[in-house]
Amino acid sequence: MEFQVTVLGANSAIPAHGRNQTSQLVNIGNTALLIDCGEGAQIQLRKFKLKFSKIDFIFISHLHGDHYFGLMGLISSFHLNKRKTLLTIFGPNGLDEIITVQLKHSNTRLNFPLRFVATDTAGKQLILEEKNFRVFSIPLKHRLPCTGFLVQEKPRLLNLIKEKLQQNKLPIEAINSLRRGKDVLDEEGAVRFAVKDFTHPPKVPRAYAYCSDTAFDLELIPHIQGVNLLYHEATFGTDEEERAAETLHSTAAQAAIIAKMANVGKLLLGHFSSRYIDLAPLLEEARAEFQASYLSEEGITYKIE
Numbered sequence: 001m002e003f004q005v006t007v008l009g010a011n012s013a014i015p016a017h018g019r020n021q022t023s024q025l026v027n028i029g030n031t032a033l034l035i036d037c038g039e040g041a042q043i044q045l046r047k048f049k050l051k052f053s054k055i056d057f058i059f060i061s062h063l064h065g066d067h068y069f070g071l072m073g074l075i076s077s078f079h080l081n082k083r084k085t086l087l088t089i090f091g092p093n094g095l096d097e098i099i100t101v102q103l104k105h106s107n108t109r110l111n112f113p114l115r116f117v118a119t120d121t122a123g124k125q126l127i128l129e130e131k132n133f134r135v136f137s138i139p140l141k142h143r144l145p146c147t148g149f150l151v152q153e154k155p156r157l158l159n160l161i162k163e164k165l166q167q168n169k170l171p172i173e174a175i176n177s178l179r180r181g182k183d184v185l186d187e188e189g190a191v192r193f194a195v196k197d198f199t200h201p202p203k204v205p206r207a208y209a210y211c212s213d214t215a216f217d218l219e220l221i222p223h224i225q226g227v228n229l230l231y232h233e234a235t236f237g238t239d240e241e242e243r244a245a246e247t248l249h250s251t252a253a254q255a256a257i258i259a260k261m262a263n264v265g266k267l268l269l270g271h272f273s274s275r276y277i278d279l280a281p282l283l284e285e286a287r288a289e290f291q292a293s294y295l296s297e298e299g300i301t302y303k304i305e
Contacts, residue, residue: 001029002027003028005024005231005268006024006025006027006300007298007300008024008045008299009021009022009040009044009298010270010272010295010297010298012066012273012274013066013274014066019274020040020044021067021069023036024210025050025052026208031054031132031133033059033151034057034058034059035149035210036212037068038067038070039065039066040070041074042073042074048299055087056086056087057088057089057090058071058074058091060090060092060095061091062145062212063091063095063144071099075110075114076108078110079111082111086115088128089114089117092144093118093145120137121139121145124139131154133151134151135149136152137150138150138211139219139223140212140213141214141220142214142248143248148211150224150227151208153205153207156205157180158178159199159200160179161198168198174193178198179199181202183195207227208230209223209264215245215249216250216254218261220262221262227265228264228265229264229267229268230259230267230268231267232259232269232270233250233255233271234250234252234269235247235272236250237251238252240273240275252269252285253289255267255269257289257290259289266293266294267286267294268294269283269293269294270295282295
């Protein structure tokens, strides 16, 4: 199943140096998720030739403008393009009011149903469950109520060992049970066909964690432990560590420490301050702590292996 992230914007409060504000498109199977929607997100979607008409779910981390100012423009484009399917938006309390006021005063009656689901910061919470994946909100430490998002693949059906099937005539019910990871029992409750004997080792479900604006916070680690790919804000370099603490942001080195302690596969740095034209020093500081660190590059798609 396809599972990948395309970065649309990697800058912080204002667009600068050819970098746009925060937004990402996540494709998992046949479903497209938009995470945060900074100003110009829909322009980036068009620029990189991404099919944003397939977006059914939008996740907004918090109500600082660089994370949602592009939302109304995208909703308007959906309306003008005669969208008919449901759009579900997950975000903090108040976002629904912001959307409603703008629709009201522009006298816009959408062609499609719009559903709002409020998030909160009271621990890790399951907010969406689909056939092949789940999405959890995870609490972040910032100046406004803010959540990150954990996109987690569901365990896939096990692959059967063909040679074993050729040697044993199994009824379809038994095959289905084995693929779901359940031993087949006889009438007396003893194991007749064991999963370990008839199936290949299971593939570990993949996971992607998105941590937008947040202070350096060790309490985040249990929520993102072992994910394949972590996006963590890296607004500042070590030269501005005090500024990061004051504004409840993180440095690139701090993001890398979180990645190392959480034993993640790879780290994507983002939400860069406009004071940094050259991002190479931020990457160098991160790699001193965690070698598998990378800069988010707009228009680049990162596969979650």
